[in-house]
Amino acid sequence: MSGSTTRGAGDFERRVLAAVRRIPPGRVATYGDIAALAGAPRAARAVGNILRRTKDPVTPCHRVVAAGGAIGGYGGSESMKRELLRREGAETRGSRITHFEAIRWRAAERRGASSSVVRRYG
């Protein structure tokens, strides 16, 4: 492949979905976080578009939230997104996630470290 810069169309999309699938239950990541993991730190918006369009059922897109812990969108059913999050143990208040920084998933985090539920907020 002659050093092709040929990024197959949809390659970014594929990386985004893969990154989202890595988010453990009860944890969240921002659109910007996912964009960075997918190799385009400033493509938060594009990430939103991809998650909006994808029909991949195994991708937990409800774990992707907006900056600062805002819930963000979910195909118009933001209440559904909140419900799914709460169901996994992520508390919400209004359109915001409580203890956002505490449950925020970071890719650098060691795997196996109580990923599902945060032991304590503080």
Add this chain to the structure above:
DNA sequence: CCGTTGACGTCGG
């Protein structure tokens, strides 16, 4: 190939 579309992010008022 170019213009449009947005489940975003950041800053300013």
Add this chain to the structure above:
DNA sequence: ACCGACGCCAACG
């Protein structure tokens, strides 16, 4: 806290 403006980037028609 709320709203508007601008930037940024990939998918789509």
